Amino acid sequence: MSQSLPRKDLFSIPEGVIYLDGNSLGPLPKAVPARIAEVVNEQWGEQLIRAWNESGWMEQPGRVGDRIAALVGAPAGSVVMGDTLSIKVFQALAASVKMRPERRVILSDNGNFPSDLYVAEGLIDTIGKDYELRVVDPEAVEQAIDETVAVVMLTQVDYRSGRMHDMARITRLTHEAGAVSLWDLAHSAGAVPVELASSGCEFAVGCTYKYLNGGPGSPAFIYVRPDLIETAQPALSGWMGHDSPFAFEQGYRPATSIERMRVGTPPVIQMSALEAALDVWNDVDMNDLRATSVALSERFIAEVERRCPALVLASPRDATIRGSQVSFAFEHGYAAMQALIAKGVIGDFRAPNIMRFGFTPLYLDEADVVAAVDILQDILDNKRWADPAFQVAQSVT
Amino acid sequence: MSQSLPRKDLFSIPEGVIYLDGNSLGPLPKAVPARIAEVVNEQWGEQLIRAWNESGWMEQPGRVGDRIAALVGAPAGSVVMGDTLSIKVFQALAASVKMRPERRVILSDNGNFPSDLYVAEGLIDTIGKDYELRVVDPEAVEQAIDETVAVVMLTQVDYRSGRMHDMARITRLTHEAGAVSLWDLAHSAGAVPVELASSGCEFAVGCTYKYLNGGPGSPAFIYVRPDLIETAQPALSGWMGHDSPFAFEQGYRPATSIERMRVGTPPVIQMSALEAALDVWNDVDMNDLRATSVALSERFIAEVERRCPALVLASPRDATIRGSQVSFAFEHGYAAMQALIAKGVIGDFRAPNIMRFGFTPLYLDEADVVAAVDILQDILDNKRWADPAFQVAQSVT
Numbered sequence A, B: 001m002s003q004s005l006p007r008k009d010l011f012s013i014p015e016g017v018i019y020l021d022g023n024s025l026g027p028l029p030k031a032v033p034a035r036i037a038e039v040v041n042e043q044w045g046e047q048l049i050r051a052w053n054e055s056g057w058m059e060q061p062g063r064v065g066d067r068i069a070a071l072v073g074a075p076a077g078s079v080v081m082g083d084t085l086s087i088k089v090f091q092a093l094a095a096s097v098k099m100r101p102e103r104r105v106i107l108s109d110n111g112n113f114p115s116d117l118y119v120a121e122g123l124i125d126t127i128g129k130d131y132e133l134r135v136v137d138p139e140a141v142e143q144a145i146d147e148t149v150a151v152v153m154l155t156q157v158d159y160r161s162g163r164m165h166d167m168a169r170i171t172r173l174t175h176e177a178g179a180v181s182l183w184d185l186a187h188s189a190g191a192v193p194v195e196l197a198s199s200g201c202e203f204a205v206g207c208t209y210k211y212l213n214g215g216p217g218s219p220a221f222i223y224v225r226p227d228l229i230e231t232a233q234p235a236l237s238g239w240m241g242h243d244s245p246f247a248f249e250q251g252y253r254p255a256t257s258i259e260r261m262r263v264g265t266p267p268v269i270q271m272s273a274l275e276a277a278l279d280v281w282n283d284v285d286m287n288d289l290r291a292t293s294v295a296l297s298e299r300f301i302a303e304v305e306r307r308c309p310a311l312v313l314a315s316p317r318d319a320t321i322r323g324s325q326v327s328f329a330f331e332h333g334y335a336a337m338q339a340l341i342a343k344g345v346i347g348d349f350r351a352p353n354i355m356r357f358g359f360t361p362l363y364l365d366e367a368d369v370v371a372a373v374d375i376l377q378d379i380l381d382n383k384r385w386a387d388p389a390f391q392v393a394q395s396v397t
Helices: A032-054 A060-071 A085-099 A114-127 A138-144 A167-176 A268-281 A286-307 A333-342 A366-381 B032-054 B060-071 B085-099 B114-127 B138-144 B167-176 B268-281 B286-307 B333-342 B366-381
Strands: A079-082 A105-109 A132-136 A149-155 A180-184 A203-206 A220-224 A325-329 A348-350 A354-358 B079-082 B105-109 B132-136 B149-155 B180-184 B203-206 B220-224 B325-329 B348-350 B354-358
Touching: A032 A268, A032 B032, A060 A079, A060 A220, A060 A268, A085 A114, A085 A149, A085 A180, A085 A203, A085 A220, A105 A114, A105 A138, A114 A132, A114 A149, A114 B114, A132 A138, A138 A149, A138 A167, A149 A167, A167 A180, A268 B268, A286 A325, A286 A366, A333 A348, A333 A354, A333 A366, B032 B268, B060 B079, B060 B220, B060 B268, B085 B114, B085 B149, B085 B180, B085 B203, B085 B220, B105 B114, B105 B138, B114 B132, B114 B149, B132 B138, B138 B149, B138 B167, B149 B167, B167 B180, B286 B325, B286 B366, B333 B348, B333 B354, B333 B366
Parallel strands: A105 A132, A105 A149, A149 A180, A180 A203, B105 B132, B105 B149, B149 B180, B180 B203
Antiparallel strands: A079 A220, A203 A220, A325 A354, A348 A354, B079 B220, B203 B220, B325 B354, B348 B354
């Protein structure tokens, strides 16, 4: 296990809480509140409009993008921040289909996060031509990649089960069929080692409020393979992606750098929270992180299967094809998760019956895992989930 | 002049600054830092993922939208917050052209903010059909509205000159030609009385970091005329616009409310800053605000024309067709603006030669106007703009 993990002292985790939901909303890094206060009071408050230049707000999406790039195996200058993940999916997907104008199939799988599929529907509806969104089982993706496919759009790690696609292999098959490869790294960035550049994929997108701890609604990122940056069409062509935004030219002329994927005025406060949050990654070795994540997950699975037999593993048993979360199916999963949360063990629930637990070695250790299972076992042994207080309401990502 | 204006005590304006750039980035309302600290420390930090429900984060885009609606003459339930203005222009424009599938012209004017024109280009490029973006002079818009036009997309108040379109009249002409009306209210919301509902326009969009003081990168808003909400196609169809986001259905099924125009996970911290900032509007009468804005602007024009003859008015002289800003053309405008800023009078510059001054009665009074002109006159009389220190760099919105 890494010398440098966990780094609990860098996070504000409430007393008595074991937080197993960093795959949904990462906890608050301690450095964030002071950074936000500085941006709000000293920059916005004192510098006013001048802060765009004096405090580096204008360059922030690229500056933060470079730090994300370093975490996902991409070179500096290939990632830029902005908008939300759904918007970035639209942009990358629109650019992808433009690159294969003679093809009409967008291939995805039913383990993709639904919003990605919804965005594809919206793009097809906007284009108004005979595109097809072809959605297959995750296991059937490889066989479905053929020469009718314009783009293969997949989320690497399944949001429910944690099942992980082999990015290098699928990207290679995609390219062999002449299609474009687009990866959603929502549950990968900061969770597992990602080698974007060596995978050769054309586009990748991701969010920063999960394993990257940027806070609720922290901006998304988009990666474009460096050799394509000068030709990829932004689709959402806003002024911040213009080669010279402050020339106020009448016609759009995209930047020749990754900046072309910017759209509107960036969310400076939110981006500054993220920028401060990224400091927790200084000197973290992603291979150490992965090894620790696997060890925590394996321990959790072993303890749950030994002590809570009513729960059925819903994640791959093979750690090499599992991300940094573990899911169990349980008929009373919703109520059991509410009971767990009431006892300070925070995971989440995904319909119809999935209890999700995220393992983030930055702020979790084996003692946390064992303590969480102690509480889970108590809830199951004593049917505490049957309390009517735990039967109501709806969960949220 | 309104009893209730100005409300300087509600804003943090640095000592010695006269802020005439609220049309670019509004100043910091004093209530904002504490609200952000609460959201970050108590909600994100303590409640973690539970804050989405317990602190009302999920409903925030609609809740804040209702407050914006009240400021622009729209009913509750017709405005929702999210993304950036450029993204919302795309969404509204895509929905507009869908409503007139047999027409192929998007009509705008060269006084529109360039990003809106860039976004239209990007939409046309994405659709890939024979659409035309027809850009005419502002004075030629009315004659250009004919039965080939699918949508008339205009910014009500010109970002450079402050020239203001007659929204009711142009919307009527647009409808007489069978076209859809889309208004950008970037320089209108919080600056002039807007009567969206009575104008009858189908769509409106706007930003909140100018006259609404939401902070750098504060989210945008979109209005859909209530009778069209159930049919307008969101184009950017993300999960937060789904009728049941947490059912995680495979297919997109838009919400039947204005929520369908939401896309991805909302920027909670940024939106909370805006929500707190909107408190400064409590009990402000928009007609009082407008009367005060006109009085301040008229006084400024009179003083400048009397004392600074080198500057040429670049805004309409007629206050009824001028927004809440005044622009002057001056050959050495860039350097003169830098000299002004160095003396604490903050306006901004727009190429090639426009000095822009915003008048926001929430935190400005006639004494500020006169003091600003005193400094401007000194800079001009003594050619202080010729100092080499004022000749460099580039301005920013």
